Amino acid sequence: MTKLSLGTAPYLLGFEQLERLLERNAKSGNEGYPPFNIEQTSDNSYRITLAVAGFSQRDLAITIEDRQLVIRGRQHDETEGRVFLHRGIAARQFQRSFVLADGVEVGEAVMENGLLHVDLTRAEPETVVQTIQIRKG
Structure with missing residues (x-):
């Protein structure tokens, strides 16, 4: 039995890019941190919410790269001169990627109570x- 992919289906013309997007998203390394929600706020709008406790606005970056919404977090190390008896809160970095369909635009991003909200329409x-x-040939 042969594997049928999107790029080889005879009636799906020009969908090779969709198959590449699916492969790239599968390899993007999105682990479980930070946790996030995606909610539909109306028929044509969405909100992505990431739990980014411990991150400030200056620790976060939001970019759109090749139809992907990329949210990165990197905390600045401000522990110099401090002595920890126990350090259970790790200062870790992250990168979360979300593939955007054609016509989806990123609106505003709001930081509220340790949650980063990104609105999409x-x-x-x-x-x-x-x-x-x-024409006649």
Whole structure:
């Protein structure tokens, strides 16, 4: 039995990029930290919420790279001169990636009570009907 992929299905023309996106997302190394929620806030809007306790606004960066929303966190080490008897709160860094569909735009990002909220909206696609003229060859 042969494996049928998106790029080889005869009626799915131009979807090779979708298959590459799925492979890239599977390899992105998104581990379980930090935990996050994705909620649909209306028919065309979403909110991603990451639990980023211990991170300040200056420790976080949000970018869009090749149709991926990338959220990075890196805490600055401010422990010089301090003596810990126990250190159970690790200062770790993270990177979370979310693949964005065409038409999805990133809105505002808000930090509130140790939670980072990133709002997304999806533009309502226009229905376009195009007539192709057939010429005699």
